[in-house]
Amino acid sequence: EDQVTQSPEALRLQEGESSSLNCSYTVSGLRGLFWYRQDPGKGPEFLFTLYSAGEEKEKERLKATLTKKESFLHITAPKPEDSATYLCAVQAGGNEKLTFGTGTRLTIIP
Amino acid sequence: ETGVTQTPRHLVMGMTNKKSLKCEQHLGHNAMYWYKQSAKKPLELMFVYNFKEQTENNSVPSRFSPECPNSSHLFLHLHTLQPEDSALYLCASSQEPGYGEKLFFGSGTQLSVL
Numbered sequence: 053e054d055q056v057t058q059s060p061e062a063l064r065l066q067e068g069e070s071s072s073l074n075c076s077y078t079v080s081g082l083r084g085l086f087w088y089r090q091d092p093g094k095g096p097e098f099l100f101t102l103y104s105a106g107e108e109k110e111k112e113r114l115k116a117t118l119t120k121k122e123s124f125l126h127i128t129a130p131k132p133e134d135s136a137t138y139l140c141a142v143q144a145g146g147n148e149k150l151t152f153g154t155g156t157r158l159t160i161i162p
Numbered sequence: 163e164t165g166v167t168q169t170p171r172h173l174v175m176g177m178t179n180k181k182s183l184k185c186e187q188h189l190g191h192n193a194m195y196w197y198k199q200s201a202k203k204p205l206e207l208m209f210v211y212n213f214k215e216q217t218e219n220n221s222v223p224s225r226f227s228p229e230c231p232n233s234s235h236l237f238l239h240l241h242t243l244q245p246e247d248s249a250l251y252l253c254a255s256s257q258e259p260g261y262g263e264k265l266f267f268g269s270g271t272q273l274s275v276l
Contacts, residue, residue, distance in 0.1 A: 056204070075224035086264065095166070095252050096205075096265030119193040139205070149218065 053142050054079045058153035066129055072157045073125040077129055079082050081145030085123050086121050089138040090155070099125075130157055130160045164188050168253050168268035172267060176276050185236040185253030188223045192258045194236040195265065196228060199250040208260065212259050244274045 055078040063073055077085065100109040102118040106115035109116045112135060114150040115126045125138055137157045152159055166187045175181050187194060196208040210218035211230040225247075227239040236253055250272050254265040 066163075094269050095254070098264040098266070101264060141205075148210070148263075149207055149220075150205075150265070154202060154204050162275075 054139055054147075054151040056153035058110070058138075058140050058156050059155045060156060061154070062088045062157040064078055064159045064160070064161060065127075067102050067131060068114045068129050070126070070128045070130070071125070073124040073151055073158070075120060075125070075140030076121060077123070077142045079151070083143045083145050083147075085118055086141040086150065087123070088141065090137045090139055095127055099138075117156075127158070131160075132162050134158065135160045166253055166255055166266050166268035168251075168271055170271055171269065172272045172274075174276065175240070176244065177245070179243075180239070180241040183238040183251055183253075183273075185268055186237075187234055187237075187253075187255040187259070189255055189266060191255040191266070192233050193256045193263075194233070195254040195256075196236065196238055196266075197252040197254060199252055199270070201208075202213065205252070210259055217259065218242050240273075243273075248273055248275045249268045261262060 057076045059074045084101050086101050087099040089099055090096040100116040103147050113128050117124045137155040139155045141152040143150050145147045166252045193212045195210050198206045207220050208222045209228045214230050225242050229237040250270045252267045252270045256263040256265050
């Protein structure tokens, strides 16, 4: 059974304090790993797709990386508007279904 | 309107009521999904429709009944729900289900069952 574990569950950072969120996964044949951002009262918003180990993607202050067992979402010099819950999901080979983690709730303090 | 629109945003219903959730996507996508999001639990896939045909029913109780009249509209009909069904119900769409397809989500319907 595919599994996704995200850590930490919650993270509070000062504005400008860089850190990383972790997504560990167990899947038979990874087809894709996805990062989404979810603001309170809204649905998740797509950020990145990673397909193979070693791949990296960047968007503004966010950078996602992928190994064979985990993915990291690095946030550099975050701002208060980066506060949100970040969700990780995996798609296994031969399966269209995404398996989501429970998310990391990130709070950036001005 | 753009993106994925869900109505209503909030719904309170009794256990004997019948109600429907509506989803409309303006992205020209061929696949639509219903997800359930409960506190401290992962997003849970309920149903998948591809070109109006249901391709997945993730062991969802029969008190939830989906309907997809066309590729742009999706409904979730609710009847005799239980308090544990209280959750955020999210609709999503994608070009089609498959490899690396990213999902576009609506803002959800926050459902409370009394």
